Amino acid sequence: xxxxxxxxxxLYLKKRGSMLRQVFHLISCEVLLHNKRPSSLDMAVMEMxxxxxxEYRVDYxxxxxxxxxIKSEEDAQAVYE
Numbered sequence: 001x002x003x004x005x006x007x008x009x010x011l012y013l014k015k016r017g018s019m020l021r022q023v024f025h026l027i028s029c030e031v032l033l034h035n036k037r038p039s040s041l042d043m044a045v046m047e048m049x050x051x052x053x054x055e056y057r058v059d060y061x062x063x064x065x066x067x068x069x070i071k072s073e074e075d076a077q078a079v080y081e
Contacts, residue, residue: 006041006044009045009048013052013058021059022059022060023052023060023061025046025049025063026063026065027065029067030066030069046060
């Protein structure tokens with residue numbers, strides 16, 4: 001499934017890269033709190049978007065969602081890192 005999403009996104013960015021201005025990548029705060037780091041798929045998406053950013057001059061923004069789930073300073077630090 002991960003490989004499917006990677007290839008689908010890569011193909012989309014290659015076909016639409018010249019028309020895109022901005023890519024928003026949403027990662028749930030829950031993933032970061034649970035795993036203490038982005039998933040392997042999220043990391044692959046980040047790398048791919050950054051590569052296409054250089055190639056097609058598409059801005060890339062990482063958005064952390066569900067930040068209302070952060071309840072402590074320790075949780076906030078885990079998400080920030």
